[in-house]
Structures are given as C-alpha cells and as structure tokens.
Amino acid sequence: xxxxxxxxxxxxxxxxxxxxxxxxxxxxxxxxxxxxxxxxxxxxxxxxxxxxxxxxxxxxxxxxxxxxxxxxxxxxxxxxxxxxxxxxxxxxxxxxxxxxxxxxxxxxxxxxxxxxxxxxxxxxxxxxxxxxxxxxxxxxxxxxxxxxxxxxxxxxxxxxxxxxxxxxxxxxxxxxxxxxxxxxxxxxxxxxxxxxxxxxxxxxx
Numbered sequence: 001x002x003x004x005x006x007x008x009x010x011x012x013x014x015x016x017x018x019x020x021x022x023x024x025x026x027x028x029x030x031x032x033x034x035x036x037x038x039x040x041x042x043x044x045x046x047x048x049x050x051x052x053x054x055x056x057x058x059x060x061x062x063x064x065x066x067x068x069x070x071x072x073x074x075x076x077x078x079x080x081x082x083x084x085x086x087x088x089x090x091x092x093x094x095x096x097x098x099x100x101x102x103x104x105x106x107x108x109x110x111x112x113x114x115x116x117x118x119x120x121x122x123x124x125x126x127x128x129x130x131x132x133x134x135x136x137x138x139x140x141x142x143x144x145x146x147x148x149x150x151x152x153x154x155x156x157x158x159x160x161x162x163x164x165x166x167x168x169x170x171x172x173x174x175x176x177x178x179x180x181x182x183x184x185x186x187x188x189x190x191x192x193x194x195x196x197x198x199x200x201x202x203x204x205x
Contacts, residue, residue, distance in 0.1 A: 002026075002049045002061060009041050014173050017063065019047065028063035031088040032173045033095075036180030037065060050074060052084060062088070068096040068135045079128050081121050089114035090125070092176065096135035103129045115172070158183050161195035170203065178202040 005028065007021035016029045017038060028047055030038075039045050047063035048070040054060070062084060064070040069091055076087040093113045094102060102110040103126050111122040158179050165175035182198035183190055190198075 001051045004046065004048055005061075005063070006046045007044065009038055009043055009045050012038055012041065014171070014177075017047075019045065019063075026061060028061045029084075029088075030063045031092040032176040033092045033180065034063065034065055034069070035173075036177045037184065060084075064091075066096070072096045072099060072134050075129065075132050075134060076125070079125055081124065086114065086116040086121070089116045099129070100134040102126060103132075103134065157190060157192050157195060160192045161199060164192065164196050165199055165203075168200075170199075174203065175199065 005019050005021055005026055007019045007026070009017060010020040010025055011018035012035055015035075016027050017035060019026045019028055028049065030047075034047075045065075047065065048067050050062045050064070050070050050073055052060045052062065062070075062073060064073065072091060073084075073087050076082050076090055077084065082090075090099065090111060092115070094110060098110070101107075106126050108119065108122040108126050111117060111125050112119055114122075117125070161179045161182075162172065162175045165179065166172055178199040179195050181202060182195045186194055186198060
C-alpha cells in the first residue's frame with residue numbers, strides 16, 4: 001500500500017494530479033483545496049496517500065498535503081453515507097482544525113456547504129465525529145475558536161470570488177482552484193475583484 005509520494009508535479013487537472021516519481025507517473029485524486037496549493041508543474045511535492053480499491057474503479061490514490069487531512073479523510077468515511085467524494089468535499093470547505101471546531105459547536109451548517117453533503121448527512125457527521133481525533137492542532141485551539149466572538153471568516157473574499165466565477169459558468173472545482181491559487185499569490189488582503197480577475201486570467205491560459 002502506498003502511504004506517501006515524493007516527486008515532481010507533472011500535471012494538475014480538475015480532480016487529480018500526475019506526480020512523477022522516478023519516471024513513473026502516479027495519478028492522484030485530490031480535493032480542490034489540495035490542487036490549488038500544489039507547487040507549479042515541474043516542482044517537487046510530497047503527498048500523503050490513502051489507497052482505495054474497488055471492483056469498479058480498481059486502485060485509486062487520494063492525496064493530501066498534510067497527515068491530518070489524510071486522517072480526517074479516513075475518519076469521515078467511517079460514517080455511513082460518506083464516500084471518498086463527499087469526504088473530499090468536506091475537506092474542500094473545512095480544513096481539519098475548522099472541521100474539528102464545527103464538530104465541537106455542532107455546526108452542521110458549516111458542513112452542509114460541502115458538495116454531496118445534505119442536511120441529514122451533515123448532522124450525522126457532526127454527531128459521529130464528536131471526540132474523534134480529527135486534527136493535529138491542540139484541542140484548546142478548537143475551544144478557543146468556539147468561545148471567541150463570531151467574526152467574518154478570513155476566506156470570505158475567496159468564497160465570494162468563487163461564487164462570482166461560478167456565476168460566469170465556471171465549474172466550482174475550477175473556480176475554487178484558480179481563486180485559491182490567486183489568494184496565495186496576492187495575499188490575504190486581496191479583494192474580490194482582484195481575485196476574480198486573477199482567476200479569469202489563470203483560466204484563460
């Protein structure tokens with residue numbers, strides 16, 4: 001079983017990446033958050049891998065930039081009704097610390113934003129993940145985030161820019177990928193118009 005890959009990023013697609021390890025190309029399925037944070041094509045990366053086998057699809061590799069993301073992916077799929085696609089969808093909208101915080105406050109509204117997750121499944125997720133080791137971050141950080149006064153999420157500009165691109169007919173996975181790349185490049189202070197413009201430029205390449 002493959003647990004980790006270190007190699008060159010050969011291609012980045014809509015749902016997966018091709019990682020060249022010693023001349024062998026591995027197709028790795030990733031969420032849009034991971035795809036948006038991969039280094040440029042030709043540079044080296046390390047992906048933590050979860051291997052899945054099915055009679056329909058054969059062997060499929062799922063890749064994550066952090067061990068806690070891989071662990072959260074595995075834990076999510078232990079819940080009835082959560083498959084690989086839904087688990088990736090949850091991790092696209094919530095990092096492991098954010099998911100842990102949502103579970104701590106039983107916030108199903110945060111989870112239901114994920115593709116493929118309805119209200120009933122979101123409720124099951126926040127209930128069944130209680131007391132599970134979702135993230136490597138200290139538990140105190142989760143309680144602090146729960147008890148702190150509500151504040152606008154730091155990634156709200158990213159979300160608005162993604163929504164704007166989707167309104168122009170861009171698929172969500174593509175919109176999220178290019179906007180997150182733009183946000184990393186432009187910085188946290190980037191506003192929606194700049195993110196949308198940079199995203200459109202990336203899509204036009």
